[in-house]
Structures are given as structure tokens and as C-alpha cells.
Amino acid sequence: MxxxxxxxxxxxxxxxxxxxxxxxxxxxxKLMDEVQELLRWVFNTQNRLTIxxxxxxxxxxxxxxxxxxxxxEKVLIGVNGVFGKRMTEVAKKYGQxxxxxxxxxxxxxEPDFIRVVLESEAGIAGVALVHAETSTGACQxxxxxxxxxxxxxxxxxxxTVTSLGGxxxxxxxxxxxxxxxxxxxxxxxxxxxxxxxxxxxxxxxxSKRKTDIESWYFDLSMLQKYWTTGERVYHHTxxxxxxxxxxxxxxxxxxxxxxxxxxxxxxxxxxxxxxxTALGVEPLVEExxxxxxxxxxxxxxxxxxxxxxSTLLNxxxxxxxxxxxxxxxxxxxxxxxxxxxxxxxxVYFLTALEQILKKMGVVSEGxxxxxAAEEVYGE
Amino acid sequence: MxxxxxxxxxxxxxxxxxxxxxxxxxxxxKLMDEVQELLRWVFNTQNRLTIxxxxxxxxxxxxxxxxxxxxxEKVLIGVNGVFGKRMTEVAKKYGQxxxxxxxxxxxxxEPDFIRVVLESEAGIAGVALVHAETSTGACQxxxxxxxxxxxxxxxxxxxTVTSLGGxxxxxxxxxxxxxxxxxxxxxxxxxxxxxxxxxxxxxxxxSKRKTDIESWYFDLSMLQKYWTTGERVYHHTxxxxxxxxxxxxxxxxxxxxxxxxxxxxxxxxxxxxxxxTALGVEPLVEExxxxxxxxxxxxxxxxxxxxxxSTLLNxxxxxxxxxxxxxxxxxxxxxxxxxxxxxxxxVYFLTALEQILKKMGVVSEGxxxxxAAEEVYGE
Numbered sequence: 036m037x038x039x040x041x042x043x044x045x046x047x048x049x050x051x052x053x054x055x056x057x058x059x060x061x062x063x064x065k066l067m068d069e070v071q072e073l074l075r076w077v078f079n080t081q082n083r084l085t086i087x088x089x090x091x092x093x094x095x096x097x098x099x100x101x102x103x104x105x106x107x108e109k110v111l112i113g114v115n116g117v118f119g120k121r122m123t124e125v126a127k128k129y130g131q132x133x134x135x136x137x138x139x140x141x142x143x144x145e146p147d148f149i150r151v152v153l154e155s156e157a158g159i160a161g162v163a164l165v166h167a168e169t170s171t172g173a174c175q176x177x178x179x180x181x182x183x184x185x186x187x188x189x190x191x192x193x194x195t196v197t198s199l200g201g202x203x204x205x206x207x208x209x210x211x212x213x214x215x216x217x218x219x220x221x222x223x224x225x226x227x228x229x230x231x232x233x234x235x236x237x238x239x240x241x242s243k244r245k246t247d248i249e250s251w252y253f254d255l256s257m258l259q260k261y262w263t264t265g266e267r268v269y270h271h272t273x274x275x276x277x278x279x280x281x282x283x284x285x286x287x288x289x290x291x292x293x294x295x296x297x298x299x300x301x302x303x304x305x306x307x308x309x310x311x312t313a314l315g316v317e318p319l320v321e322e323x324x325x326x327x328x329x330x331x332x333x334x335x336x337x338x339x340x341x342x343x344x345s346t347l348l349n350x351x352x353x354x355x356x357x358x359x360x361x362x363x364x365x366x367x368x369x370x371x372x373x374x375x376x377x378x379x380x381x382v383y384f385l386t387a388l389e390q391i392l393k394k395m396g397v398v399s400e401g402x403x404x405x406x407a408a409e410e411v412y413g414e
Numbered sequence: 415m416x417x418x419x420x421x422x423x424x425x426x427x428x429x430x431x432x433x434x435x436x437x438x439x440x441x442x443x444k445l446m447d448e449v450q451e452l453l454r455w456v457f458n459t460q461n462r463l464t465i466x467x468x469x470x471x472x473x474x475x476x477x478x479x480x481x482x483x484x485x486x487e488k489v490l491i492g493v494n495g496v497f498g499k500r501m502t503e504v505a506k507k508y509g510q511x512x513x514x515x516x517x518x519x520x521x522x523x524e525p526d527f528i529r530v531v532l533e534s535e536a537g538i539a540g541v542a543l544v545h546a547e548t549s550t551g552a553c554q555x556x557x558x559x560x561x562x563x564x565x566x567x568x569x570x571x572x573x574t575v576t577s578l579g580g581x582x583x584x585x586x587x588x589x590x591x592x593x594x595x596x597x598x599x600x601x602x603x604x605x606x607x608x609x610x611x612x613x614x615x616x617x618x619x620x621s622k623r624k625t626d627i628e629s630w631y632f633d634l635s636m637l638q639k640y641w642t643t644g645e646r647v648y649h650h651t652x653x654x655x656x657x658x659x660x661x662x663x664x665x666x667x668x669x670x671x672x673x674x675x676x677x678x679x680x681x682x683x684x685x686x687x688x689x690x691t692a693l694g695v696e697p698l699v700e701e702x703x704x705x706x707x708x709x710x711x712x713x714x715x716x717x718x719x720x721x722x723x724s725t726l727l728n729x730x731x732x733x734x735x736x737x738x739x740x741x742x743x744x745x746x747x748x749x750x751x752x753x754x755x756x757x758x759x760x761v762y763f764l765t766a767l768e769q770i771l772k773k774m775g776v777v778s779e780g781x782x783x784x785x786a787a788e789e790v791y792g793e
Contacts (some may be wrong), residue, residue, distance in 0.1 A: 091651050
């Protein structure tokens with residue numbers, strides 16, 4: 036119940052443990068096609084270039100920036116948490132001009148703000164935002180901003196590491212041009228791959244680059260030759276077993292259905308926060324922008340942050356996340372991602388937390404939290 | 415029996431399928447320490463910075479070049495196969511001057527040649543060679559060249575993707591400063607990680623860089639803060655289950671013992687080549703430079719390369735590798751790596767190949783190949 040990795044379904048672990056076959060084996064090539072099709076489905080896109088990068092989510096971020104922008108290009112980057120900040124660091128590594136606009140952690144960027152910046156600042160090549168900021172639990176609305184980017188003909192790049200498979204991600208509907216995610220959050224697959232997708236507009240921009248892409252491992256022009264049916268030109272040895280795992284995880288998502296999954300995430304989050312509120316622990320993020328898969332709550336005054344987290348881990352076997360950056364020591368981050376988003380986890384966590392807070396003398400009577408959660412489930 | 419991935423021990427697959435825990439979980443941090451210690455052992459080094467990069471072997475190559483050399487620096491790169499050529503491509507991506515010296519594929523570089531180049535060419539920052547060239551089956555001797563690099567105070571960078579765990583790799587004894595490998599060859603672990611190790615000389619060079627490292631994901635200054643005991647600063651989400659697998663694979667190597675493993679690789683290769691020779695199929699590489707884990711043989715005149723390989727795969731379930739580059743259509747590459755290096759595999763492969771060649775009318779009487787191999791085993 037931390038900010039990821041989430042719990043992995045036994046079927047995924049089992050699939051991953053199948054014997055390793057060659058990365059050019061005809062059976063594996065079929066599996067690659069299937070994974071691409073499943074990724075298009077979960078990203079809600081028709082983009083032909085929709086593949087998993089052979090490394091974790093931050094590598095997906097790097098692959099996106101490295102390919103789609105060039106040295107000296109200006110990218111507007113929204114920074115309202117760790118991962119927006121990381122985008123600026125990655126862009127700088129590639130000699131791009133990161134025009135970062137900051138917002139208080141836990142808040143989101145308004146479309147009007149983006150519009151004004153795009154209208155007043157010349158030579159912007161793209162806008163980059165984090166859909167689900169794992170460090171704050173805030174959900175950035177994308178639809179309006181996608182339209183604005185489209186109108187201004189700039190690239191819209193979105194981090195969906197913690198949103199994909201937990202809340203709706205609509206790449207085509209939101210005019211997203213470049214999008215990366217991770218496997219270890221709401222897809223409930225072990226960490227090790229980063230699904231990415233590129234619109235035709237993004238591919239056209241890449242094809243018109245004046246300079247070579249400054250990375251070999253992340254060079255899409257080579258990667259797509261390996262992933263494209265009929266070509267299959269060897270680039271690097273794909274992490275075969277991780278691809279098995281990703282396929283199985285996506286199949287499990289398909290069996291449950293995205294709408295059902297989103298409703299489950301929503302329900303469990305509401306129950307959790309209702310229980311927390313009953314304990315006097317308040318959510319950080321305004322209701323309409325809360326991520327159901329990553330619940331951030333303010334640590335009540337006088338409560339020992341570290342002691343609560345270590346007791347949860349050592350006595351109850353529950354991991355939750357600490358606050359980062361300006362929120363360090365101020366919030367807890369409780370993940371209810373993918374397979375971890377269950378009523379059982381919510382009830383068990385609330386019971387554990389209530390017991391701990393009671394021992395600390397912060398809460399007097401018991402059972403309030405679970406009762407509040409159960410009321411939500413009973414609605 | 416291709417050029418990798420090799421067969422993975424069931425214990426490794428099982429270990430990989432253990433439940434995913436957090437990348438900052440105290441239990442996982444212990445496991446990271448253990449993996450670093452095991453990697454130092456298999457690399458034969460005391461280097462403190464000895465870690466797995468969270469991506470496949472080619473990413474390890476990229477991480478090494480990106481960190482240790484700077485834009486504009488000259489690196490001598492030996493090109494006698496695919497992976498030497500890849501080194502030049504990676505170096506160029508990072509704006510380094512790849513001074514490539516070519517040699518016929520299947521041959522090796524003589525120490526005297528390197529010495530002469532270093533004496534005559536000014537401003538060389540490093541020498542980069544491939545220990546075990548997977549595309550040719552040639553083994554590059556390193557010891558003398560390491561001494562020469564040391565004398566000239568240049569960085570010695572070595573690719574040990576296909577050698578580590580199959581033949582002796584002696585990082586400290588050969589004065590290797592920067593070394594990367596892969597998990598899916600003689601370590602018999604699925605692909606997905608790239609073990610790397612850096613000498614103090616390499617780390618000192620990195621610490622004196624005038625320019626920032628031009629990659630975020632591969633930036634060692636951040637990676638080492640995550641891997642160093644006591645620091646553990648979050649960088650990216652480690653591929654937790656792959657690390658489980660790597661530990662188990664290394665433990666299995668430890669149980670058998672490196673000397674025993676090297677002897678096994680040697681014996682099986684000799685048996686294989688003896689059987690092949692009996693079929694009129696000759697090795698490509700001169701005896702003293704042959705890699706026992708990757709056996710390259712010349713396809714006899716008139717034999718249909720693709721038909722043999724597809725029959726092996728479809729009728730016998732055996733994968734072997736095709737020739738690449740100038741050797742395409744001219745050689746086969748038969749891997750006997752790690753867990754795949756067994757007498758059973760040798761005998762089964764020879765039986766299958768003999769049957770196929772007999773049907774093609776290339777071989778007349780049967781049983782020659784296995785008999786020749788068994789003589790080697792009976793010695």
C-alpha cells in the first residue's frame with residue numbers, strides 16, 4: 036500500500052516464471068504483437084507506435100523527451116511534485132530548455148494558465164504534464180489542455196505512470212502526443228517496463244529532427260524496427276519474462292474491464308478516506324482532483340511519522356509512503372493501486388492505523404474508522 | 415542454444431516469481447547488498463561500484479560510455495563484430511570521437527597493435543574492447559592490453575556480456591576500469607539487467623567531468639546513492655523481481671563454483687565441435703581464441719542455412735543463431751551458455767543436426783557426430 040510497486044496477481048508472477056525463450060523466437064514475436072494491441076487498448080489509442088520500453092518508468096520519461104525534442108528546444112513543464120521536477124532534469128540532460136512553471140504541491144494546472152503561457156511565450160515545442168503526481172496524489176485534468184496544445188500545434192507530453200489502469204487515460208481523446216507509464220502501479224505488474232505511445236504528430240516531429248537522437252538504447256527509430264510486425268530487426272535483447280508478465284497483467288485488466296476497475300479504485304479510496312477522516316486524518320488534495328489509487332493525507336499534529344510507518348511495516352506488514360520534498364514529514368501516501376485496491380486492504384489498514392494511533396494516545400475510542408469505511412461500502 | 419538468452423534454472427524462475435516488495439523495503443535493501451557482493455565475486459573485483467543497471471546489456475554499454483567519457487573525448491574502439499560496432503554507435507550518440515580500428519570478424523586484436531596506436535595517437539581517453547564477441551565466437555585476450563592501458567593511463571573498457579560466468583573474467587587482474595555484462599548469457603538469468611563495475615580510476619575520471627552526464631536514467635552519480643549502503647536515495651523504481659532472479663542465478667553459480675563451471679563449458683564445447691567436425695562442419699575461430707559458450711561454425715557449401723535453423727526450431731525445439739553482418743548466411747552460432755551447457759544438449763543437438771543433414775543428402779552414414787562427441791566425454 037505504498038506509492039508502488041503494487042501487489043502483483045499470482046497469475047502474473049506465474050506467467051513471468053515461464054521458461055525464457057529467444058527475443059526473436061516466432062512465438063515471442065506473436066506475444067509482442069499481442070502486448071502492443073493490449074497497450075493500445077489500455078492507453079485508449081490507435082497509435083501504431085505503442086510499445087513497452089525495456090526499463091522502468093523513468094526510462095520511459097527519458098525515452099519520450101530524448102526522441103521527441105531536440106537540443107535547444109523549449110518545453111513547458113508543469114512542476115507540482117517530484118515527477119514534474121524530474122521531467123525538467125531529464126529535459127536538461129538532453130540540452131533542452133525546460134521552461135518550468137511551478138505550482139504548490141497537491142494543486143493542479145488550470146487550462147487557462149497554459150493557454151496564456153502558450154500565447155505569450157514564443158517558440159514553445161511542447162507542454163509536459165504529470166497526469167497522476169505520485170508525490171502528491173493530485174490528478175491533473177488533461178482534456179482542455181490537450182485541445183489547447185492541439186490548437187497551438189505543440190506536442191502534448193503526459194506522464195501516466197500512476198494513472199494508467201487506475202483512472203481513465205484517454206490518449207486519443209485528450210490529444211496526447213507522447214505518453215509514458217510504468218508497469219508497477221495500477222497495472223499490477225512488477226517494475227521493469229515502461230509502456231509508451233506516440234501519436235502520428237509526434238512521429239512526424241521525430242522524423243523531421245535535424246539532429247540525431249542522443250541515446251542508443253532509447254532510440255525509437257531502431258526500437259520500432261524491432262517492434263514492427265514484418266520488420267523485427269534486432270536492437271537489444273528484450274526482457275522476455277517481463278513481457279510475459281505485462282501481457283498477463285493486461286489480460287487480467289481486460290477480464291475485469293476498465294470501467295469496473297475504475298469504479299473499484301474510486302470506491303476503495305472513498306472508503307479509505309472516510310475512515311481516515313473519522314480518525315481526524317484529513318486528505319491533502321481537494322476532492323475533485325484526488326487520485327483514488329494514491330491517497331495523500333495530512334499527518335495529524337504531534338504524531339510521529341516514522342514511528343507510525345515503521346510500526347505499520349514491522350507489526351502489520353503494511354507499507355505506506357512517506358511525504359517527499361516540501362511534503363516530507365507532513366503527509367502519508369497510501370496506495371490503493373491495481374490488485375492492492377481491495378476492501379480487505381482498506382479495512383485492515385484502517386484497523387492497524389487506528390490501533391497504532393490509539394496506543395499513541397491520539398485516538399480515544401476504537402472502531403470508528405472501519406465503521407466509517409463500511410458505511411461507504413454499504414451505500 | 416542460440417546466442418542468448420540461455421536456459422534459465424527453475425530455481426531462478428521460481429525466485430523471480432516471489433511477491434514484489436518495495437524498492438526501499440529494508441528486506442530489499444539487504445538483498446541489494448547481497449547482489450553487489452555476489453557481482454564483485456563473479457567479476458573478480460574489489461570495486462565498490464558494482465551494481466546491476468536496470469535494463470538489458472546494451473543499456474549497460476550505454477551507461478558505461480555515457481558516464482566515463484565526455485563529449486569530444488577520443489575512444490579507441492576495437493571492431494571485429496556486431497558489439498564492437500555498437501560501441502562506436504553508442505559513443506557517437508554521446509558526442510565522443512570513436513576511433514574505431516577494424517579487424518576481420520572472428521579474429522582478435524593483438525596487444526602490440528594497441529600499444530602502437532596508443533603511442534602514436536595523441537589524446538586517447540580510453541580503449542574499448544569486446545571480451546566475448548557474440549557475433550563471431552571469438553575471445554579477446556585482455557591481460558596484456560590491460561597492462562598497456564594502465565601504463566598509458568587510459569581507461570580500459572570491456573564488454574563481458576557473453577563471457578561473465580562462462581569463461582574467467584578477471585576485472586582487477588586485467589586492469590579493467592569499466593566493465594558491463596548481461597544476465598541472459600552465462601549467468602542463465604532472464605534478460606533485463608546489466609551488471610556493471612567501475613574501478614577507482616574510472617570513478618575518479620567521472621568525478622572530474624567538466625560536463626554533466628547526458629542521461630538521467632544511467633547517471634551513476636545518482637544510481638550509486640541508491641545502491642550505497644546507508645544512503646539509499648530513491649532514484650528510480652528498481653526492477654525488484656529481476657533482482658531476485660539475479661541473486662538466485664549468482665547463488666547457483668556459487669554452489670557449482672566458477673572453476674567447475676568453466677571446465678564444464680570447455681568440455682561441452684570441445685565435444686560439440688568434435689561432433690560437428692565429424693559432420694564436415696568446421697569451426698570459424700582459431701582454436702586458442704574460441705569461446706566455449708558461443709560456438710561458431712561455417713555452414714557447409716550447398717546447405718540451406720534457413721531451412722536447417724527452422725527445422726531445428728520447429729521439429730526439434732532447438733534454437734541456434736544465424737550469422738550477422740558479413741557472416742550472415744555463412745555461419746551458425748551455437749550457444750552452450752550457463753545452464754544450456756550440458757552433455758544432453760550437445761548430444762541432442764548433434765543427433766538433430768545429423769538427421770537434418772542426412773535428409774538433405776549432405777551426410778551419408780549416421781551416428782558419426784555423437785560418437786565423436788562421446789569420445790571427448792570419455793577422455
